[in-house]
Amino acid sequence: MSVPRFWRELDTRYNLIGSYCKLTKTYHFPRRAFDPEAGRESMGTMEDYQFKGDGEVINSTVVHQSQTGYEMFGPYCMAIIKLDEGPRITSQIVDCDPKTVKPGMKVKAVFRRLGEDSESGILHYGTKFALKEIPVIEEEDESLSNIEL
Amino acid sequence: MRDVSIIGTGITKFGELWDKSLRQLGLETGLAAISDAGITSKDIDALYIGNMAAGSTLQQEHVSALMADYCGLTNNHVPATRVEAASASGGLALRQAYMAIAGGFIDIAVVGGAEKMTDVSDSESSYTVSMGSDEQWESKAGATFASLHAMIAQSHIDEYGTTREQMSAVSEKNHHHASMNPMAQFPFKISSEAVSNSGIVSSPLRMLDCAPNSDGAAAVVLCASEKASKFTKKSIKIIGSGQASDTLSLHHRKFLNRMPAIGVAAKRAFESCGKKPNDLDVIEIHDNFTISEIIALEEIGIFKRGEAGAKILEGETKIGGKIPVNTSGGLKARGHAPGATGIAQVVEIVQQLRGDAGDRQVKNAKIGMVENHGGTAATAVVHILEAE
Numbered sequence: 456m457s458v459p460r461f462w463r464e465l466d467t468r469y470n471l472i473g474s475y476c477k478l479t480k481t482y483h484f485p486r487r488a489f490d491p492e493a494g495r496e497s498m499g500t501m502e503d504y505q506f507k508g509d510g511e512v513i514n515s516t517v518v519h520q521s522q523t524g525y526e527m528f529g530p531y532c533m534a535i536i537k538l539d540e541g542p543r544i545t546s547q548i549v550d551c552d553p554k555t556v557k558p559g560m561k562v563k564a565v566f567r568r569l570g571e572d573s574e575s576g577i578l579h580y581g582t583k584f585a586l587k588e589i590p591v592i593e594e595e596d597e598s599l600s601n602i603e604l
Numbered sequence: 605m606r607d608v609s610i611i612g613t614g615i616t617k618f619g620e621l622w623d624k625s626l627r628q629l630g631l632e633t634g635l636a637a638i639s640d641a642g643i644t645s646k647d648i649d650a651l652y653i654g655n656m657a658a659g660s661t662l663q664q665e666h667v668s669a670l671m672a673d674y675c676g677l678t679n680n681h682v683p684a685t686r687v688e689a690a691s692a693s694g695g696l697a698l699r700q701a702y703m704a705i706a707g708g709f710i711d712i713a714v715v716g717g718a719e720k721m722t723d724v725s726d727s728e729s730s731y732t733v734s735m736g737s738d739e740q741w742e743s744k745a746g747a748t749f750a751s752l753h754a755m756i757a758q759s760h761i762d763e764y765g766t767t768r769e770q771m772s773a774v775s776e777k778n779h780h781h782a783s784m785n786p787m788a789q790f791p792f793k794i795s796s797e798a799v800s801n802s803g804i805v806s807s808p809l810r811m812l813d814c815a816p817n818s819d820g821a822a823a824v825v826l827c828a829s830e831k832a833s834k835f836t837k838k839s840i841k842i843i844g845s846g847q848a849s850d851t852l853s854l855h856h857r858k859f860l861n862r863m864p865a866i867g868v869a870a871k872r873a874f875e876s877c878g879k880k881p882n883d884l885d886v887i888e889i890h891d892n893f894t895i896s897e898i899i900a901l902e903e904i905g906i907f908k909r910g911e912a913g914a915k916i917l918e919g920e921t922k923i924g925g926k927i928p929v930n931t932s933g934g935l936k937a938r939g940h941a942p943g944a945t946g947i948a949q950v951v952e953i954v955q956q957l958r959g960d961a962g963d964r965q966v967k968n969a970k971i972g973m974v975e976n977h978g979g980t981a982a983t984a985v986v987h988i989l990e991a992e
Contacts, residue, residue, distance in 0.1 A: 456744065464740070485741060510717045514860055515761075516754035517807040518746070525746045533751045533806075535855045543855040547746045554807075558762070569744070 456572065461506040461579055468581035471564055473542065475504035484542040507562030510584070515548065515556045522568040532556045536584055550585045552592060559591070560586040607829035608705045609839035609992065612641025613951040618820035618939025619789040620722045626662060626976035627674040629821035629944075630718040634675050637714060641792075641825035642835040645677060647769040649710035651684040652701045654694035654717035656978075660732045663725050671716065690736030691892060693717065695976030695985035701826050702987075705913070711828045717947035718821035725786035727913075729817040733942070736979035738853040750893070751815055752854050752980050753807035757895035760858035761808065763910070766898065768808070770913030774894035775812050775936055776803035777922050781962055782933025784964040789818050789939030799894075813894040815934075817872025820941035822948040829992075840954045843971075844879060844988030846872030854980045863896070867903035870975065873986040881905040884927060885969040886956045888949035890977045891934040900975055901929065904986075928966045931956060946976035948986065 464485070466472045478500040479493045490497040515534035518525075525531065525547075531570035532553035537543050548556050549567060562584040569579040616629055616635025630653070638645065651670050658664045672684035687697040694717035701713035721729045734742070734749040742752065761792045776796045782788035789978075794812065802811040832839040848868035851857055857864075874880060881904060891897035901912040906927060915921065921929035932938040932952035935945060953972035955961045970991050977984040 458718075513855075514755040514759050516751050516758060516809075517747060517804070518751045518754075519746060519804045519806060520750065522731075522734070522743060522746050522748045522751075523727050524744075528746070531746065533745075533747050535755055535860065545742050545745050545747050545752075545853065545855045 456574045456579070458577055461577070469537045469566070471506040471508055471582055472503055473506055474501045476501050482538075482540040482542055484538065484544055506538050508582070510562050512556060512558050512560045512562060513537050513543065514558055517553045520538070534584070534593055536562055546582070546584045548585065549583050551589055555592060556586065563587055605706045606708060607826055608702050608842045609829040609832040610824050610842065610950070610954050610989070611827045611832050611836045611839045612637045612639070612643070612825035613823070613954050614640060615787050615822040615948055616820050617787045617789070617949045618818045618941055618948070621819040622722065624819070626650070626658060626664070626667070626718055626720045626809035627670060629720070629819065630671045630716055631675050633821040633823040634714055634716055635717070637823040637825050641827070643712060645824060646680065647712050648677060648682055648714055650701065650704060650713045651675070651677060651784045652697040652713060652715045653684065653686045653943070654697035654715070654946055655686055655719060656688055656693045656736070657732045657942060659720060660735065661720055661729065670858050671718070671985070689983040690978030691940070691942045691945055692976050692978030692983040692985050693943040694948070695974065695987065696847070696946070696983065697786055698824070698946060698950060698987065699845055699847055699985055702842055704830050705826055711825045711831055714823060715826060715947060716821065716823040716992055719941035719943040720819050721817040721941060722819050733817060748806060750809055751806040753843035753893040753895055754809045755809055755854070756860055756899070756980065757893070760895060760899065763861055764913075766910070766913045768800050769796065770898070770917045771813055771894040772796040772918040774891060774897045775799045777916065778891060778930050778934040778936045780936030781923060781964055782929050784962065785933050785938060788937055789816060790933070790937045795900040809893060809895070815936045815940040818939035818941045820939055820948065821945045822951050824947060824950055824954065836974055838958050839992055840957045840988055841990050841992050843990045844873035844878065845986070846870060847983070847985045848872065850982045852979060852982045859940065861899065863899050863903055863977070863984070865981045865984035866900050866975060866977055866986070869984040869986040870904040873988050877988055879971065879988060883971050884973050886931060886953060886966045886972040887927065887929045888932060888952050888972070888974045889929055890936065890945070890975055891930060891936050894936070894941060897929065897934070904973070904975060922965055923966055931961065931964045931966060946974070946985065949974045949976055950989070953989050957989055
């Protein structure tokens with residue numbers, strides 16, 4: 456990703472800055488110019504809002520064929536997370552056994568390295584999520600037991 | 605508004621076509637389509653090209669002029685337009701030509717779809733495909749295109765109890781159909797067990813749930829119906845057309861296990877011709893993943909929500925079943941060359957309605973549907989075709 460393209464979203468990526476619509480009292484992530492539900496009337500009523508970074512897992516998957524730039528993480532957990540304020544976000548869930556992540560689990564935002572442009576390019580940092588409580592693995596899930604993790 | 609008919613088709617074999625360039629594929633199918641239609645290049649009023657990824661995979665944009673030039677249409681300065689909507693590029697190109705003819709602006713258009721996905725490495729072509737979702741807030745966050753569909757599948761499993769066996773039945777059925785299609789990339793049968801035991805790509809989706817990234821091209825000739833008899837006796841009428849969009853990111857949707865844009869596009873297409881789901885005799889569905897075929901059939905109204913998987917497993921969507929789906933082999937087994945896919949689907953339905961589908965012919969097929977979508981169904985386009 457080019458430097459300006461990453462740079463102009465830095466506060467959104469580092470600090471989870473999105474928008475709050477004063478008209479409809481709803482939150483949006485990433486930033487929006489207006490609230491799609493309210494339309495043009497909400498233009499000018501949007502203000503920056505820093506999300507607290509707390510949320511819960513809506514759904515997740517264990518990625519075995521990694522996205523470009525994520526090869527070193529594989530297999531890793533990708534999830535759709537609902538932030539406590541309302542908006543949803545797609546993120547990797549880190550610092551856990553990926554197959555233990557289940558819907559409803561509470562997560563918190565963590566600051567992590569996302570990748571780099573090349574060996575000599577800039578490093579990309581941003582927000583990922585981690586489980587608030589690491590589940591105790593009691594028994595192997597049979598459906599996954601024949602897979603090399 | 606005027607009626608519009610398809611008077612000619614052309615298609616290449618789909619697959620790893622390393623000996624052929626994008627322009628060669630486009631020309632090959634374009635020539636086949638105009639020969640089939642019985643027109644000459646002087647009859648062509650406009651050219652529409654569906655192409656998703658030439659900029660990413662070939663470093664070539666301006667595909668419209670490239671195709672017009674290589675197909676010898678620049679002497680007459682035929683207007684050429686490239687249409688891009690990820691994997692829905694082909695279907696959307698068809699709709700642009702349909703509207704131009706229906707609106708009376710032109711009489712005859714050639715609509716082609718062409719894509720080269722195997723000139724680059726697997727990881728490059730996979731990343732290119734994921735550009736159909738939100739590159740900044742999905743792909744760059746680590747989500748592969750398969751992982752988004754994996755969450756769609758898991759959500760469908762959680763809510764409706766959809767099973768591994770039902771998803772595998774989609775692939776098994778589509779390969780069975782492809783075994784009768786000489787243009788298919790994988791013209792052979794595979795067992796449901798082979799699908800269920802293939803390697804995990806992104807849980808719960810396995811390798812044989814996923815369509816390949818292929819090379820291929822397809823073309824059709826569209827003509828104002830009032831002038832079609834001048835060229836051919838076996839024209840197929842486009843009786844319905846609908847298009848819809850949705851949020852680019854999956855996470856912004858209320859339900860992960862639905863693809864509402866497909867339902868809305870289908871409803872608009874049905875309304876434009878006064879037909880209903882049970883009027884259809886044959887359907888081509890955009891099965892980029894097995895779960896997509898299950899959900900699309902539910903969105904279109906062929907089956908109730910949560911019931912498509914069981915009906916597919918019972919064989920209702922096989923040739924000879926109640927409503928045959930993806931007689932070409934679908935994206936899974938005919939192959940998936942993004943810009944070409946939407947047109948290849950139309951070619952299959954035209955062959956079925958003409959009675960030219962050979963071993964995979966659906967008996968007495970009179971009305972067919974084509975459902976083509978891009979990304980995680982952020983763009984959906986549906987056409988309904990009828991034998992004249």
